[in-house]
Amino acid sequence: MAEQKPSAIYLKDYTVPNFLIDKTELTFDLDETQTIVTSRLHLRRNPESKVQTSALVLDGGEDVKLIGVAIDEYALPEQEYTNKDDKLIITATPNEFVLTCETMIEPQNNTKLEGLYRSSSMFCTQCEAEGFRHITYYLDRPDVMSIFTTTIIGDESRYPVMLSNGNEIERGKTEEGKTFVTWHDPFKKPAYLFALVAGDLEVLNDNFTTMSGRDVKLQIFTEKHNIDKVDFAMDSLKRSMKWDEEVYGREYDLDIFMIVAVDDFNMGAMENKGLNIFNSSCLLASPETTTDDAYLRVEAVVAHEYFHNWSGNRVTCRDWFQLSLKEGFTVFRDQSFSADTHSDVVKRVEDVSFLKTAQFAEDAGPMSHPIRPASFIEISNFYTLTIYEKGAEVVRMIHTLLGEEGFRKGSDLYFERHDGQAVTCDDFVKAMEDANGVDLSQFKRWYSQAGTPRLTVTDSYDEQAQTYSLTIQQMTPPTPNQPTKLALHIPVKVGLVGQSNEALSFTFDGQTQDEVVLHVNDVEQTFVFENVMSKPVPSLLRGFSAPVKLDYDYSTEQLLQLMSGDPDGFNRWSASQQLAVNELNKLIEQYQNGAQFSEETPLVEGFKALLADESLDPAMVALILGLPSQAYMSELADKIDPQAIKAAREHLRGIAAKALEVEFKHVYESNAVSEAYQANAEQIAKRSLKNAALSYWVASGSDEAKAAVVRQYRNADNMTDQFAALSCVVHFNLAEADELLNAFFEQWKHEALVVNKWLMLSAAREQENGLEQVKALMEHPSFDIKNPNKLRSVIGGLGQNVDAFHNLDGSGYAFLADQIILLNKRNPQIASRLCTPLTRWQRMVPALAEKMKGELERIAREDLSKDVYEVVSKSLA
Ligand code: TRP
Ligand code: ZN
Numbered sequence: 001m002a003e004q005k006p007s008a009i010y011l012k013d014y015t016v017p018n019f020l021i022d023k024t025e026l027t028f029d030l031d032e033t034q035t036i037v038t039s040r041l042h043l044r045r046n047p048e049s050k051v052q053t054s055a056l057v058l059d060g061g062e063d064v065k066l067i068g069v070a071i072d073e074y075a076l077p078e079q080e081y082t083n084k085d086d087k088l089i090i091t092a093t094p095n096e097f098v099l100t101c102e103t104m105i106e107p108q109n110n111t112k113l114e115g116l117y118r119s120s121s122m123f124c125t126q127c128e129a130e131g132f133r134h135i136t137y138y139l140d141r142p143d144v145m146s147i148f149t150t151t152i153i154g155d156e157s158r159y160p161v162m163l164s165n166g167n168e169i170e171r172g173k174t175e176e177g178k179t180f181v182t183w184h185d186p187f188k189k190p191a192y193l194f195a196l197v198a199g200d201l202e203v204l205n206d207n208f209t210t211m212s213g214r215d216v217k218l219q220i221f222t223e224k225h226n227i228d229k230v231d232f233a234m235d236s237l238k239r240s241m242k243w244d245e246e247v248y249g250r251e252y253d254l255d256i257f258m259i260v261a262v263d264d265f266n267m268g269a270m271e272n273k274g275l276n277i278f279n280s281s282c283l284l285a286s287p288e289t290t291t292d293d294a295y296l297r298v299e300a301v302v303a304h305e306y307f308h309n310w311s312g313n314r315v316t317c318r319d320w321f322q323l324s325l326k327e328g329f330t331v332f333r334d335q336s337f338s339a340d341t342h343s344d345v346v347k348r349v350e351d352v353s354f355l356k357t358a359q360f361a362e363d364a365g366p367m368s369h370p371i372r373p374a375s376f377i378e379i380s381n382f383y384t385l386t387i388y389e390k391g392a393e394v395v396r397m398i399h400t401l402l403g404e405e406g407f408r409k410g411s412d413l414y415f416e417r418h419d420g421q422a423v424t425c426d427d428f429v430k431a432m433e434d435a436n437g438v439d440l441s442q443f444k445r446w447y448s449q450a451g452t453p454r455l456t457v458t459d460s461y462d463e464q465a466q467t468y469s470l471t472i473q474q475m476t477p478p479t480p481n482q483p484t485k486l487a488l489h490i491p492v493k494v495g496l497v498g499q500s501n502e503a504l505s506f507t508f509d510g511q512t513q514d515e516v517v518l519h520v521n522d523v524e525q526t527f528v529f530e531n532v533m534s535k536p537v538p539s540l541l542r543g544f545s546a547p548v549k550l551d552y553d554y555s556t557e558q559l560l561q562l563m564s565g566d567p568d569g570f571n572r573w574s575a576s577q578q579l580a581v582n583e584l585n586k587l588i589e590q591y592q593n594g595a596q597f598s599e600e601t602p603l604v605e606g607f608k609a610l611l612a613d614e615s616l617d618p619a620m621v622a623l624i625l626g627l628p629s630q631a632y633m634s635e636l637a638d639k640i641d642p643q644a645i646k647a648a649r650e651h652l653r654g655i656a657a658k659a660l661e662v663e664f665k666h667v668y669e670s671n672a673v674s675e676a677y678q679a680n681a682e683q684i685a686k687r688s689l690k691n692a693a694l695s696y697w698v699a700s701g702s703d704e705a706k707a708a709v710v711r712q713y714r715n716a717d718n719m720t721d722q723f724a725a726l727s728c729v730v731h732f733n734l735a736e737a738d739e740l741l742n743a744f745f746e747q748w749k750h751e752a753l754v755v756n757k758w759l760m761l762s763a764a765r766e767q768e769n770g771l772e773q774v775k776a777l778m779e780h781p782s783f784d785i786k787n788p789n790k791l792r793s794v795i796g797g798l799g800q801n802v803d804a805f806h807n808l809d810g811s812g813y814a815f816l817a818d819q820i821i822l823l824n825k826r827n828p829q830i831a832s833r834l835c836t837p838l839t840r841w842q843r844m845v846p847a848l849a850e851k852m853k854g855e856l857e858r859i860a861r862e863d864l865s866k867d868v869y870e871v872v873s874k875s876l877a
Pocket of ligand 2: 304308326327330
């Protein structure tokens, strides 16, 4: 480890900035080797600051070279400033002044992909969270908001398109014959929302008329060969703009909204004011190259970034501890948009299943943190599932507590009260409270308390009195630095189901109803339902009304009943998952005891009823057919035994496949889509059921199924069907596996995003020499370690490859550790994310835990970036 250990910063230490920057004027002289950045910052002392010093401390980076600095045109001699440890300190300053600063950066050598960097032939930026300081010296914190004017100078032939935030206000030629363009953004913003793009780009133009009748120009830019793949994103953008007007009353504010796709990007996309920058994987879509899942992701990410214009940009975060203020709320907003656009139940199942798999695992590990963390070493490590997905669940609970209308009153007040400000999660909750006259003080513990609460539910029915009571206990397990937990306010939505699947009405709180939200707010409480005519089956936590684990000892019969009969669609899925989890757990135990696997399962009966019911949404049927994933079963396990989970899943699928071969064949054949491809709910639903049925049918071992899957591969006219077939062929290792994988690469080698899918599937392929295969992929001409998408494909594929990754000899973990060490300095954000599987070492069976820990210790001996240091040291603590 480095001699000087990186240290944490704390929320409790927050103080207001001692200077403000009213205006920021930037000039970029772009060049292939050196880019010169000149900034003119209009600074003044912050009247609210209590710090009695005239010294100005600006944030910078090792990669920023200072050329010169001046105050009000007076060039400062070296003794009047210090420039070390990434800071530029001006010893004495007037109360109000213009600071001019000239710096040099080398975007072509920027492999971290934060600040200004090159992605293929273009220049682009990524400034969230603290990337702007790698461009020039600045007060790089979100509560310093400024009006930006940006001039970009470049060679017209290389960079015909030069973009920044706001409106283009001037364009011309410099004395050396270069082109300059000046952009002005009339809205003040923190530096993390700054963006610049320059390149030889193609554009798709469109426009949108806002609810007040203003015309907004919409532009999506890509490299030339991709411009035919942005129609769906443009359509998604227009639908998002309309939705935010209708559902939140929020209108777009500038005259132009631009999106640019780049290939090299650390995350999904970025909401820079008026100039969103997207990972091309979250923007480009065409039927031939893009699966349905990826279409839905494009739609959701376009919406997410657009929605940030209000929840994030117009109202931003005071400090990075408040990150969930914008991310949790915006994820909630994009989830609602997708639910309204497609099926709300299907969307909810997908989101919840992701949360329960990945966020619950994070919250049970060494990086567990509240949605508003109290401290961090490197903020980039806190763009987590907890901040995003659990943050969205917390906003959703507020929505549940206040109702649609009350929530809207709250959000209206929030946006109006705080427009143009940098605020806190407390401000958000306060607006919700004030608009509704409610007290959310206990509820606010969700913001400061980490860990997933566990609800234990027991019940009893009194036939004589016709009363039914539910006793609910809550317990949140200890997490790092939080050994004891307080009781939370948890909304639990409940319904009662009668013996013949009818919704049983009841009297609760003096009112007759058939569904109620219980306010669980103590360690143990009993809720009594009156006038319950017969013994009910409780349908608990409908719609997943709170992000908790629920224990109620359902019998198999009750689960089968809920699975087919719960009036709440979400809980039909929930019941099917619980049933499958129970079955898998039995099989896992048999595997571990060296016992024979049972050959029967009640799941067959449940699936049979499901497949026969043609009134159901095919997408729901597909979701219910999906067995709990390897990752979800790992999250539930006491000690994770990857081989046992894998064997149990394969076996359970095999039983169902053989018992229902005829049914799966029928469902496969009757859900073919004959119309031209469209990424709409109806077609997506049919394809998902068809392909789910196909994989079971193939799992039955039927030769007819094997022929059908190869036929589907060859005849497919869309990527969803082609890739589903290929995945089946590879997963079941059919005779055609090698041939089709090669054919797929040959067909798509010029489509980077499809090649990424090929990389992932190839890396995930379980074979004798799995790890060698992965190593070969990293030597393949189509691989590029500088490109995060490709790295995520190969390493992600390896992670799914149980035999290769969890090899008892530790070779899979050692290989991952090698990659982390390789990327540690080159791209710390990505290196740190790659650590995730190793951070779970304490959850693994002992033999694997030891190997993982050994690799973490090996990484810890390197000279680590802050990003990797934080994750590795917390994992070993
Ligand atoms: N704010 C972005 C979002 O919409 C997140 C993001 C994009 C990001 N790029 C990043 C965060 C780079 C950290 C580093 O979710
Ligand atoms: Zn976001």
